[in-house]
Amino acid sequence: MRHFSIIALLALGALGASMQPALSQEPIKIGVMFPLTGPLASQGVPERDAIKQAFDEVHDVVAGRKIELIYEDSAAKPDIGLTKTKALVERDNVNLLLSELVSSVGAAMAPYVAEHKIPWISTVALASLTRAQKSPYIFRFVPSSYQYALVAANSGKKLGWKKVYFIGWNAPPARESYQVVKKIFGAENVVDAMFPNVGTTDYAPYLTKMDAQPADGIFAAMWGADAPRIVEQWAEYGLNKKMPIFGIASFTSEELLTDMPPQAVGVRSAYTYCGTLDTPENKKFVDEFKAQHNNAMPGSYMYMGYMAAKMVIAALKDINGKVEDKDAFIDALSKVHVKGPMGEASFDEHHGMVANFYELTVEKGADGHLQNHCGQLIPQVRDPYAMFP
Amino acid sequence: MNTEPRQRNNAACGLAAILILGMLALPYFLSSYYLGLAIEMMIFALFAMSLDLLVGYAGMASLGHAAYFGVAAYTTGLLALRLGWNVWLALPAGVLMAALTAALFGLLALRTRGSYFLMITLALSQVAWGIAFGWRTLTGGDDGLPDVPRPALNLPLHLSWSLAGSTAFYYFVLVAITVATLLLIRIVISPFGFALRGIRESEARMLALGYNVWRYKFVAFVLAAVFAGFAGCLYVYYNRFVSPDYLHVARSAEVLLMVILGGAGTLIGPAVGAAVIVLLQNLISAYTERWLLILGIVYVFVALFAPNGLVGVFLEYRASRIKRHVKRLNS
């Protein structure tokens, strides 16, 4: 027994010794955490891949320093995500975080990141990251819910819609989108707003309810597998002949189009990425991504991961790789402008994303697959802080 | 013959002393991350032990135990966040709320047995989850409640001990868990705990012997919730946020797996199971995305080769050794 305890203590000691913080000189460590398992892995995995793609382009070297990406799986659960973030920060000693897309995970991470002063380029579309939970260390490279919903609502208005339905996830991004739609159309013109749970499989009851009292159109704020599912059922119930859908944010993102039925042609949305846009930067991004992903098109999540990485690379170059000087890095990042697949992007004064939006319409491509038609450009959209504080 | 259990007790006490000494020394060896992991392991160990009182001792497999963990976490989190209550008030309030919830759920759930008990506890916990998820103005819905403050312990004589630092918080949790564990051990070896084992083995016989079985089960149900709630309160202070995931059925399933993996009905087993699962979840995922696969394989292997859990294997080995020893002495 005594032997055992001595060995145990020795082992503990050894364990402790091996965990002393490494001397931070050589590689720049970047913590990359996304949901890699569960329903949201369909966005998390390719978005992580797109981040890797951006660093591959510079051969993992920026300003003479090697880049080391360290991956973690948040499993889309806030407490797991927080623990994994702690692992990245306290165990792996990452210099910065480039992470996440799930809003509840983002909300749990924010106080920790702010307290530990770790620069975090967030790809969580959480409006509070640049509002209530704002911190100099948090950057949001994804439009906030107010930002994208405002573009969508205005585009819908432009189509001449008067009376509308709103259906969206029972989660903050969709709730906030509803606030925007209500403001633009007037509460009396929203016939009904419905908030099914994330991962709802059967939308039939909601669709039948809409069918009973038609309106000019439907604003839909759900993503991932739920977007193709509601479009499928919308067509099944013949609503495609009665009420068009306007998808909010990444509703018609390219990776979701493969699962949409042919009746999805004509579904609109307005967002930051259009796969068919003919720019050299986009062509390079798409070709590279397709080569590595079995010919699958990248969508808006991948675009944002890719561009967020490019923003980081540009800022690191500006400070000559001296990422240990956090203030300098933050300063550089907040000033950086990068020309990417969709044109120029930057951060606003609250560290929110500023980027080009396009009005998108689903169409049938030359190869018979569904794709986005790039319509009207809405340049350099900013988060409407004043309108939605 | 009679000295043998006492020897066993001495060995157990020795082991426990070494364990506690080791735990006390831990902050001097571990970096803040591993210390955090140790805190998490302790909290889940208590959570799993609380469920063991039901599953292992009373023979009532519950698939809704996270409800009490979560209700307590929400209560404590809300009181600390919205009303600024200190630990001395917010923590007991959380535990009390868990007990009240369990008393209410227990009235319904204790009408059933076996697999139906498993399922009604699941349904009730999902109702609690639905409230946490749906009552947005109170609970923050899906996003939960971020920014719960790490407390300071206001001791008598105007002493205040801030728990913001990870070492201080570690010791706070260590003391809390040690006390809770001692209480649990005490309950398990009491006549009450003994009666629970009897109920696990045969309810009908216990009734025939004159035991008010329902009352025992009800008290066990509430007690298990009290300890689960205590773990939940510590967890909210540790993570500094609450979300509906705290009381989702996935968490209930996880803690039930911890109990079975370690060995139900041994108290120490579930603690080991909790430590193993927390470690696996956090360490494997740093190396591979396939951590679910690995965890699944571990479960299958343990089921196949240690159906009574990891600690069960150890106990069986020791029992067989004692038997062999006795045989040798006899011959």
Added chain:
Amino acid sequence: MSALVVSDVSRNFGGVQALSNVSMTAEPGERHLIIGPNGAGKTTLFNVLTGTFAASGGSVLLFGRDITQLPPYERARLGLARTFQITNLFPRLTVLENVLLALQAADTSAFSLYRRLRANVPVFRRAKALLDDWDLAAIAEKTAKEISYGEKRQVDLILAIAARPKVLLLDEPIAGLSAAEVVRVVGMIRRLPREITILMIEHDMDVAFELADRITVLHQGRLIADGDVAAIRNDPQVAEIYLGAD
């Protein structure tokens, strides 16, 4: 006062009448045998007496007190103990622990959460003494699932008498035992203090007639005969049932 008075007790299961208007009385200290072919309702009667099943009608008095509405554990506390047709022990506990549980039921400390079980020395001693007394000390540390069937039946009986009941219900205590074991268990039953009233279901007629002061015969849920051994031996209806049943 009679130990047990059963009046007009009925019990049906979803339309099937398992007991119809059974009335019988057991006097203090009586050895009262209950016989009848399979499906006669004997075990159902026991279950109604102990409260495992509620009676659909009728009443049960234990030493003059109406216990018809009481839950099983309260009846047990009033001194009504039973054994089970299919042995019902605590399989993963040792024999000693089985007995301890039985004794603890009557102990005031039973609901104590904080006292240590092992510290309750008097109960511990009584359990050991009980096992010694009935020659079962050798298996005290074995678990109940390890011991032989005959031993299980003996332990079953000891659990029932541990708390010194006033009325003891024995449900086929010797069924399935070897000849030697039957002798042993019957010997145990004979050794039980005379003041305990015993109701016993038994199939073996020889054993029944040997032990009984009084016999009640059930058939298809009805009481068809009730009397002393000689009366039952000579009852033509009983003979017919047993011959007919064979």
Added chain:
Amino acid sequence: MAFWLIQALNGISFGMLLFLLAAGLSLIYGLMKVLNLTHGSFYLLGGYIGVAVVRTTGSFVLATLAGAFAIAVVGVVMERFFLRRFHLQELPQALLTFGFLFIFSDLAMVIWGSDPETMPKPALFDHSVQLGGFYYPSYRLFIIAFGLAVAAFLWWLQEGTRVGAMVRASVDNEEVARALGINVSLLFSLVFALGAFLAALGGVMGGPIVGVYPGADFDVLLLGFVVVIIGGLGSLKGALFGGLAVGLLDNFGKVFFPELALFTVFAPMALILAWRPSGLFGHE
């Protein structure tokens, strides 16, 4: 009026899918007392195989058969080589079947990736019919008919065949059944295979409505549990009524209390159990 009819049909069609899933869960429990947590995986894997087959062959019928039979084989393997060792041992069973749930879920991710898949509908039912001013997908009507057909078939299997009689005998008393010379161990494999077959069938047939996606295994398992518990474990009738009840509760819950989705399923379940501790048609 038509509105209510449509809503009722929505609920019934969803309920029929749940019935396919729950029937197997319930049969397996009834015979072997195993709460098979891997049942959701059978649904998911069946769906994935179905999608893969329909993509290569274009035949919905082939996809259904391939998915269902492949998973039936998986079921037999699981029963024979793993579950069998833990007859009536609840806790190791839970650990084992949960382990397989994790393993299958991750394997599916390795093989089919993380993208959600939608099963294309068979051409015959890929249109909508008009019902009093509403369009209604004919595929859903087909699901209702198919579910009823499966229910009738299972009913016949249980009540009208020798195998069914043997299963009923084994459910009543396994010891006696063995003594009567019934090959109970073969029955176990058969019933487990049938259960897996039905779950996979649900996965393929449900594919066009519910979709196949990572995490569907868990979602579907939860609903399956609710169904069998409301109906009563081990009862075929219970699985059918439970499926319909949950389908309708879910549907009208979404119509009247859209904020409380799922709540409208679990709260009644808890109340039903408190009122009837072994479900509507179950017996202890």
